[in-house]
Amino acid sequence: MSHLVPPILRAAPELDVVLHDARSPCDAEVAVCWNPPAGALASLPKLRLVHSIAAGVDNILSDPALPAVPLCRVVDPQHARGMSEFVTWGVLHYHRQLDRVMANQRLERWFRHDQRDPSGCSVGIMGLGEIGSRVATDLQRLGFTVRGWARNTRELPGVATYAGPQGFRPFLQGTDILVCLLPLTDETRWILNAATFEHLPPGAKLIHVGRGEHLVHLDLITALTSGQIGGAIVDVFPAEPLPAGDALWRAPNLIVTPHMASVASSETIGMQVAHNARLLTRGEPLQNVVDVSRGY
Template sequence: MISVALLSRPGLMDPMKAVLARELPGVTVASWPEPAARDAELAVCWKPEPGALAAMPKLRLIHSIAAGVDNILSDPTVPDMPLCRIVDPGITSAMTEFVLWATLYFHRDFDRVIGNARDGLWRRYEQRAAGDCRVGILGLGALGTDAARRLVALGYAVSAWSRSPKQLEGVRTFSGADALDDFLSEADILVSLLPLTPSTVGLLDAARLSRLPKGAALILCSRGEHLVMDDMLALLRSGHLRGAVLDVFEQEPLPADHTLWREPGVLVTPHMAAIASWETIAQQVAENARRLLRGEPLLNVVDRVRGY
């Protein structure tokens, strides 16, 4: 039977152990840096210690516990071998729910009403039809596509940008670097659902956020590294941006003394937009372990060039 190493902050993946033991009778599971982990054939990872994967001589497969693998590929010493990720339809539904809620948060003025309620201020705002609210989605992968379709079904004016050309019914699509500025100029609410790759790090900087219409809002539920935080704060404080719902950050958990917690116009959520259950993660890891042992094609293998 295969041996498995869990590489993460201490205790994070402990809930997986019982499921792996049930799915893979006889499996050996150890947590890094225990000696048994160093001899494992399968590494299950979330933000592994730099150099750890390269120090595992018997390693045959690396598996993320999330849809994204940037937390693994950020280490230049990661061995050249199959890397798999989690693909969970439940994550797609959960992310769409989060995007719909955050869109309504700005479209229906809940951001303003909640602030007014704290001050006992009864104030109504002009109600806009969904079709008068332009929502722009950065990224048309599985997450972005599902969110775009649901927003269209609710009547929103939806546009989307992707690296390569894509078509989606009811959505005005843009593609390639040359079209990014035009896409941003049409988004009253910008939703970031891009994967994190070298080309998307720092994508949302002052130059690009300034392309958004005055009074636009940002919904960030992809990766914190996409956003240049100081640039966003400057645009919020100048009044160019209306507000932001931020679910992901370069440093997580976000420190309690971080300015974002108290920044007017910013709502911080604790990386909760879409979370796969430990049961689902362990089952997909176990299935790939069985396939590895049988010499069968693995599920959800990552293209390292694209980063997803």
């Protein structure tokens, strides 16, 4: 976290910024964190605000001793752009059959697959918040048939949308490439499981850029081995870095990426943290406050 001190101070030089392990933080009013040890935030008697350094806050909400103070997250427009770039790469990787090309290269086999129109490829986006909506819109503009699923009904031009538990199975049944961009809540934890995979068309692909605890690893490995899932890109994991020897490293037709889909810049994090610290000092409404009851 030391890399965030300079950008926070550049944005608000009047702040006193210290690292948790540098000296006693007992006077801290704002805690800037990502995955704090359980109970660490409760040990700060003057705490008035907890600020995540990312869009996700599940690592903070999982603390049973989390103090009852506002929780804010970082919202970076460039984060949505970066995520859209990554997902678009994954969709094109499978749509242009580059996974098969790479397998053929290892076999020294020259074979050119037919080029298919993107309208014949249905991409399903799980999660239609700011990032999911951007990804869906960008893919739709490229000519893909895009469908989306969310907790509540959403409308996006050119995108078929489904909502709630009753819409989940119909959403899956028409999806060739499934993209997970959900927040992590009690309802979405382990949602990428055997039952979900079974409702997809045989050979469907998965691009998982949500949260690590959305995915049941053993169920994915089983689905990849059987061919029910024809290929997957997984960027997020419950434990990071992914431990050496983990079965996912060797799973068939799986690409493991090191949580690189999109990351907010240190400058953006610093500016948003500093801005909320100033708002807190002035007693004004904070920005990007998390609804703790919803988890995002």
